[in-house]
Amino acid sequence: MGTQPLFSLLLGLVLWVTGVGTSGSAKAETPETAPATVTNLLNQVDAAANRQDVDAVMGFYSSNFTNSDGLDYKTLKQVLQAFWNQYSRLNYRTQLQSWQQNGEILTTTTVTEITGTKTLNNREFKLVSTITSQQEIQDGKIVQQEILTEKNKLTLGNQPPTVVFQVPQEVKMGQEYAVDAIVQEPLNEEILIGTAITQPVSPKAYTNEELLQLEFLPSGGIFKVGQAPNVLGDNWVSAVLMRQGGVTLVTQRLRVIK
Incomplete structure (x- = not known):
């Protein structure tokens, strides 16, 4: 048994909407007070991920995107596509934990749950993943991301x-x-x-x-x-x-x- 499913299943986890933290004096706000632009962005990214539409998902990321694992726009797209090639059925559900506005930078913290199945040699594997992240959003694009916690089964x-x-x-x-x-x-x-x-x-x-x-x-x-x-x-x-x-x-x- 190779460990690729082990590490590449985290993979896609690394992607979306999980918000993002920036330093600053602004106070984090509760999800209930989030502007429609925040909730709409999270819903749209989830919807695109559930369709496994990699181009639509990457449309929400800046071409200068970076994250705490060393991925950039190009490598994130490659990892995401490889992950989706393994799993025929996936479901993404993202919940906003907090948000704040620091000038032009919108900061959100979210929890993304991913469930899915894949078939290999007529055997069905079941995946359950939970990822907490922070990321910075500017001009409607995700520009930076940090993975805070991650659990996969x-x-x-x-x-x-x-x-x-x-x-x-x-x-x-x-x-x-x-x-x-x-x-x-x-x-x-x-x-x-x-x-x-x-x-x-x-x-x-x-x-x-x-x-x-x-x-x-x-x-x-x-x-x-x-x-x-x-x-x-x-x-x-x-x-x-x-x-x-x-x-x-x-x-x-x-x-x-x-």
Whole structure:
């Protein structure tokens, strides 16, 4: 099993309407007070994404767009198209959390939920993703974006393991942290195999394929201690667990701070 679904499923997540934060003294406003231009933009981006119309979606982005993962206008379009080539059915739903106006810059913070399915070798995979982002909007175009939090789950089979994935949202450089992926159902006599990996977030990582080295697990999950790199930035921490009834793959974003 390659890890591409693992990291490229986050992929599209990286895209839309999630608003965006800028520094400034303006106070963040509640969704109820948002101008129609904000809600209309979010609705239009969701609608275009649900149609999988990549040109329509990219029409809401500035040609000078940048984001915290190192993507620009061109690479975002490539990642988005590759993601949609994998999933025939997707549903995007974005909720506005807050907004503020600083001069010509409109700042919004949103939560985008993505659900979808894809079929591979007559097997159906189910995807559930939740991404919280911030972005700057100027002249009706998204010019900058930062991914704040991200959780993804991909399942296969009639009875995939129910996994509780526990990873901190942020750690300091060089700090140790716990990675726990706990299967909720009793295993009885079933065999459980799986593994956990960490990968820095980068444009290249969105399309990387690596071989997951699965191992037999003597307990009902994965319990590991990781160590944050001495480099600031975001990382994807992922775990895959397989039992007779199916497979569950979970990914969460971990931020390394000073």
